[in-house]
Amino acid sequence: MTAYLVRRVGLMLLTLLGISIIIFVLLRLVPGNMVDILFDSAGMVDPAEKTRIAAELGLDKSIPEQYLVWISGLLHGDLGFSYVSEKSALREILPRIPVTARLALSAIAFAVLLGVPFGVISAVRQNSAIDYGLRVISLAGLSMPSFWLGLMVLMGFAALTGTLPVYTEAPKTTLDAVLLVAVPAMTVGFRSSALIMRLTRSAMLEVLRQDYVRTARAKGAGAGRVNFHHALRNALLPVITVIGLETAFLIGGLIVTETVFNIPGLARFLVESIRNRDYPIVQNLVMLTAFIVVMINFLVDLLYAALDPRVRLGA
Amino acid sequence: MNRIWQNAAALLMVAGGAMAQTPKSGGIMKIYQRDSPASASIHEEATFSNQVPFMGIFNNLVLFRQDMPVNTPETIAPELADSWAWSDDKKTLTFKLHPGVKWHDGKPFTSADVKCTIDLLQNKLADKFRKNPRRSWYANVEAVVPNGDLEVAFKLGRPQMSMLSMLASGYAPMYPCHVSTRDMRTNPIGTGPFKFVEFKQNEVIRLAKNPDYWRRGKPYLDGIDFPIITNRATAMLAFIAGKVDMTMPTEVTQAILRDIKTQAPKAICKMVPTNVHINLIVNREKPPFDNADLRRAMALTIDRKAFIDILFEGDADMGGALLPGPEGIWGMPKAMLTALPGYSPDIAASRAAARALMVKAGYGPDKHLAIKVSTRNIPTYRDPAVILLDQLKEIYVDATLDIVETSVWFGKIERKDYAVGLNLTGNAVDDPDQAFYENYGCGSERNVTAYCSPELQKAFDAQSVETDVAKRRQMVWAIDTQLQNDIARPVIVHQRAGTCWSPDVHGYTQMSNSSYNGFRFEDVWLDR
Numbered sequence: 001m002t003a004y005l006v007r008r009v010g011l012m013l014l015t016l017l018g019i020s021i022i023i024f025v026l027l028r029l030v031p032g033n034m035v036d037i038l039f040d041s042a043g044m045v046d047p048a049e050k051t052r053i054a055a056e057l058g059l060d061k062s063i064p065e066q067y068l069v070w071i072s073g074l075l076h077g078d079l080g081f082s083y084v085s086e087k088s089a090l091r092e093i094l095p096r097i098p099v100t101a102r103l104a105l106s107a108i109a110f111a112v113l114l115g116v117p118f119g120v121i122s123a124v125r126q127n128s129a130i131d132y133g134l135r136v137i138s139l140a141g142l143s144m145p146s147f148w149l150g151l152m153v154l155m156g157f158a159a160l161t162g163t164l165p166v167y168t169e170a171p172k173t174t175l176d177a178v179l180l181v182a183v184p185a186m187t188v189g190f191r192s193s194a195l196i197m198r199l200t201r202s203a204m205l206e207v208l209r210q211d212y213v214r215t216a217r218a219k220g221a222g223a224g225r226v227n228f229h230h231a232l233r234n235a236l237l238p239v240i241t242v243i244g245l246e247t248a249f250l251i252g253g254l255i256v257t258e259t260v261f262n263i264p265g266l267a268r269f270l271v272e273s274i275r276n277r278d279y280p281i282v283q284n285l286v287m288l289t290a291f292i293v294v295m296i297n298f299l300v301d302l303l304y305a306a307l308d309p310r311v312r313l314g315a
Numbered sequence: 316m317n318r319i320w321q322n323a324a325a326l327l328m329v330a331g332g333a334m335a336q337t338p339k340s341g342g343i344m345k346i347y348q349r350d351s352p353a354s355a356s357i358h359e360e361a362t363f364s365n366q367v368p369f370m371g372i373f374n375n376l377v378l379f380r381q382d383m384p385v386n387t388p389e390t391i392a393p394e395l396a397d398s399w400a401w402s403d404d405k406k407t408l409t410f411k412l413h414p415g416v417k418w419h420d421g422k423p424f425t426s427a428d429v430k431c432t433i434d435l436l437q438n439k440l441a442d443k444f445r446k447n448p449r450r451s452w453y454a455n456v457e458a459v460v461p462n463g464d465l466e467v468a469f470k471l472g473r474p475q476m477s478m479l480s481m482l483a484s485g486y487a488p489m490y491p492c493h494v495s496t497r498d499m500r501t502n503p504i505g506t507g508p509f510k511f512v513e514f515k516q517n518e519v520i521r522l523a524k525n526p527d528y529w530r531r532g533k534p535y536l537d538g539i540d541f542p543i544i545t546n547r548a549t550a551m552l553a554f555i556a557g558k559v560d561m562t563m564p565t566e567v568t569q570a571i572l573r574d575i576k577t578q579a580p581k582a583i584c585k586m587v588p589t590n591v592h593i594n595l596i597v598n599r600e601k602p603p604f605d606n607a608d609l610r611r612a613m614a615l616t617i618d619r620k621a622f623i624d625i626l627f628e629g630d631a632d633m634g635g636a637l638l639p640g641p642e643g644i645w646g647m648p649k650a651m652l653t654a655l656p657g658y659s660p661d662i663a664a665s666r667a668a669a670r671a672l673m674v675k676a677g678y679g680p681d682k683h684l685a686i687k688v689s690t691r692n693i694p695t696y697r698d699p700a701v702i703l704l705d706q707l708k709e710i711y712v713d714a715t716l717d718i719v720e721t722s723v724w725f726g727k728i729e730r731k732d733y734a735v736g737l738n739l740t741g742n743a744v745d746d747p748d749q750a751f752y753e754n755y756g757c758g759s760e761r762n763v764t765a766y767c768s769p770e771l772q773k774a775f776d777a778q779s780v781e782t783d784v785a786k787r788r789q790m791v792w793a794i795d796t797q798l799q800n801d802i803a804r805p806v807i808v809h810q811r812a813g814t815c816w817s818p819d820v821h822g823y824t825q826m827s828n829s830s831y832n833g834f835r836f837e838d839v840w841l842d843r
Contacts, residue, residue: 036726053445084353085516086501092516154552164556166549168345168542169519262544262553264518272351272517272545275721 119200141194373488405474426461
C-alpha cells in the first residue's frame with residue numbers, strides 16, 4: 001500500500017509538472033499577448049509604450065526564464081499578480097473557489113441522488129413504462145445544451161415567479177441563497193444525472209444477470225437486498241469513475257452555467273482571463289483544476305478498493 | 316364659475332406634477348454592466364465599459380450638461396471650473412476653479428491637480444499611465460500654468476476651439492496629484508458625487524454617495540451598483556424581472572427592445588445614435604488595392620439602406636465621417652450626402668459604374684477578384700461583414716470572411732496586416748478635431764487605412780482654428796466630402812442603440828451624439 005501511494009504521488013507530481021509546461025507554453029504560443037490586449041482595450045498601439053509595459057510585466061524575458069520565475073514562485077506560495085486587476089492572483093482566485101465548489105458539489109449531489117436510484121429502477125423494471133419514461137428523460141438530459149436549458153429555466157422562473165435566480169447582489173434571505181445555488185445546480189446536474197442514470201442502468205442490467213444474484217434470489221433474499229446490496233455495489237464501479245470524471249469536469253467546466261446564471265465562479269473567471277491573456281491567473285487556475293482532477297482520480301482509485309475487495313492497490 | 320374651478324383644478328394638477336418631480340434622496344440604483352472593464356482609470360481606457368461605472372467618481376473642469384441629450388459647445392457647463400475665458404488671440408484658455416473642493420480622501424483640489432492631470436496625459440511625469448489612448452487630444456497644449464490655487468491657464472500652440480469640448484467630455488476627468496496611476500487603476504480617488512467602494516472582476520462594481528460632495532444636496536442616490544452580467548439574454552431578463560433598474564446604456568438592440576416592450580411595458584426606452592459608425596477599411600498600400608479605381612468600385616457597390624434595414628430594422632442613419640443631424644451637429648446635410656460616391660439611392664446605377672471600374676482594372680464576369688474581408692469576431696462586426704460580402708459579389712469580387720479574435724484585431728489592423736476589413740469607429744466627442752486627426756490624420760496611430768493627404772491635413776488645422784461656427788461647419792463639410800470622394804474610409808452606417816430604465820428612475824438623460832459623456836449620475840434619483 002505504501003509503495004502504491006508513493007508511486008501514485010510521484011505520478012501525480014509528474015502529471016502536474018507536464019501540465020504546467022504545456023499550459024505555460026501554449027498560452028504563449030496563442031496569437032496576441034497580454035500587452036496587445038491591454039492596448040486593444042485602449043484602441044491604439046504605441047510600440048514604445050508596449051515595449052515598456054512588456055518589460056514591466058516580465059514578458060520581455062525568454063519563455064524558459066518566465067517559466068522558472070512562475071514555478072519557483074508557485075512552490076513558495078507566490079502565485080504572482082493579475083495583469084488586469086493588478087491584485088495578487090491568490091486574492092483573485094481564493095474567493096471564487098467556494099462559489100464554484102458549492103455549485104459543482106450541489107450539482108453532482110443532485111445528479112447522484114437522481115441518477116443512481118432511477119438507474120436502478122430503470123434496470124429492475126426493464127422494458128416497462130417507467131423504464132421507457134426514464135430513458136426518454138435521460139436522453140433529453142443528454143441532448144439539451146446547458147445554455148439553452150439554463151435560459152429556459154430562467155425564463156420560466158421570470159414568467160412564473162416574477163423573480164430571477166441570477167447573481168446580481170449578495171442574497172438577502174436564506175431562500176434567495178438556496179435558490180441561487182439550487183437552480184443552477186439542478187440545471188447543470190440534470191445532464192450529469194442523465195449520464196449516471198444510463199450508466200447505472202446498463203451496469204445493473206449486466207450485474208442482475210450474474211449467477212450470484214440468481215443465487216441470492218434463490219436463497220430467498222428480498223428484492224431490495226438483492227438490488228441495492230448485492231447488485232448495486234458491484235454495478236457502482238464504472239458509475240464511480242464517471243462520477244469522479246463529472247466532478248472534475250464540473251470544477252472547471254461550468255462556464256456556460258456560470259455565464260447564464262451570472263455566477264462569479266472560477267470557470268467564468270478562467271475564460272475571461274484567457275480572453276485577456278492574463279497569464280498568471282490562467283496558469284494558476286489551470287494548475288488548480290489539474291490538481292483537483294488528479295486528486296479526484298486518486299480518490300476514485302482508493303474507492304475502488306473499498307468497494308471491490310478484488311482490487312488490491314499494492315499489487 | 317365653472318371655468319374658475321377648472322382653472323384651479325388645472326393649477327393643482329400642475330403643482331402636483333411639479334411636486335411629484337421633486338427629487339427624492341436615497342436608494343441604491345442598479346445598472347447592469349456588460350463586462351469587466353480592464354481598469355478603473357478613465358484616462359487609460361477607450362471603452363465606455365470603463366466610463367459608465369467610473370465617471371460618477373470624478374469631476375471635469377467643464378462638462379456637457381447632463382440634462383441635454385445633444386452635446387454642443389453651447390451645452391458646456393461649469394464643473395470644477397466656475398468660469399472660463401479665452402484670451403484675445405484665442406491661444407490661452409483660463410479657468411477659475413471652484414473653492415473648497417476636496418478629493419474623496421479629504422485633500423484639497425487645487426490648480427496643481429489640473430496641471431498634473433494634463434502633464435500625465437502628455438507623458439511629462441515620471442509616474443506614467445500604462446496606456447494613454449487620448450494623448451493626441453492634448454498635443455496642442457504647450458503648458459498648463461497655475462496661478463494660485465484657484466486659477467489655471469491652458470497655453471495652446473494655436474487657437475483650438477474644440478479644446479473646451481474635449482475637456483467637457485467624460486474622457487477628461489481631473490486626477491489627483493497625490494495618488495499614483497496604479498492606485499487610480501484599482502482604487503480611484505476623485506472629487507465626484509460618488510466614491511469608489513469596490514470592483515470585483517466579473518462580479519460587481521460598487522459606488523457610494525460622497526456625503527461631502529461640494530455640490531450640496533447632491534447626489535440623490537445613496538449609491539450605484541453595477542452587477543457585471545456578461546450574458547446579454549440574462550441581463551435583459553434581469554432588467555425585465557426588476558433585478559436591475561437600468562440596462563447598460565446603448566446595449567438594447569431593436570429586437571431586444573421589442574421583447575422589453577412586451578414583457579416590461581412600463582419600462583422607459585430610448586433608441587439614439589451612438590456616434591459609432593460601421594466602415595469599410597481598405598489597405599491602400601496592399602496591391603491590388605493601391606489602385607484607386609478598385610477602392611472606388613468597392614465604395615460604389617455599398618447599399619447602405621440594405622445595411623440599415625437588415626441590421627437595424629430601418630432605425631439607423633447614413634452619414635459621412637461625422638454624425639448626421641439632427642443629433643449630430645457637424646454632419647453633412649442629406650443633399651450633400653447623396654452626391655457622394657455610393658450614397659445615391661440609385662444603387663443599380665452606382666453598381667454599373669462600379670463594374671465598369673472593375674473591368675477597367677482587369678476584372679469582370681470571367682475573372683473575379685478573390686479577397687478576404689477581415690473583421691473582429693463579435694456580432695456587431697461579423698453581421699455587417701456578411702452583408703458586405705454579399706454586396707461585393709455584385710462587382711465581381713469573391714470575398715470570404717477572415718474572422719479575427721478580439722485579442723489580435725486592433726494589433727492586426729494597426730500593423731496594416733489586412734487588405735480589406737470591416738471596422739467600427741466611435742467618436743467620444745461630436746467634434747471634427749477628434750474625428751479628423753484621430754482617424755484620417757497623417758501618421759495617426761488609429762488611421763488604419765494609411766490614408767494621408769497633406770492638403771487635407773492643412774484643412775484639418777484650418778477648421779480647427781476657426782472660431783466662427785458657421786464658417787467652420789462649411790469647412791468641415793468640404794473636408795468630409797473630400798474624405799468620402801477619396802474613399803478614405805467609406806462610412807457604411809451610423810448606428811443607433813437603446814437604453815431602458817425603470818419608471819422609478821428619474822433625472823437620467825440619454826445622450827444622443829456621444830456614448831461617452833453622460834454618466835455623472837448626480838441628478839439621478841429613485842422614486843420608490
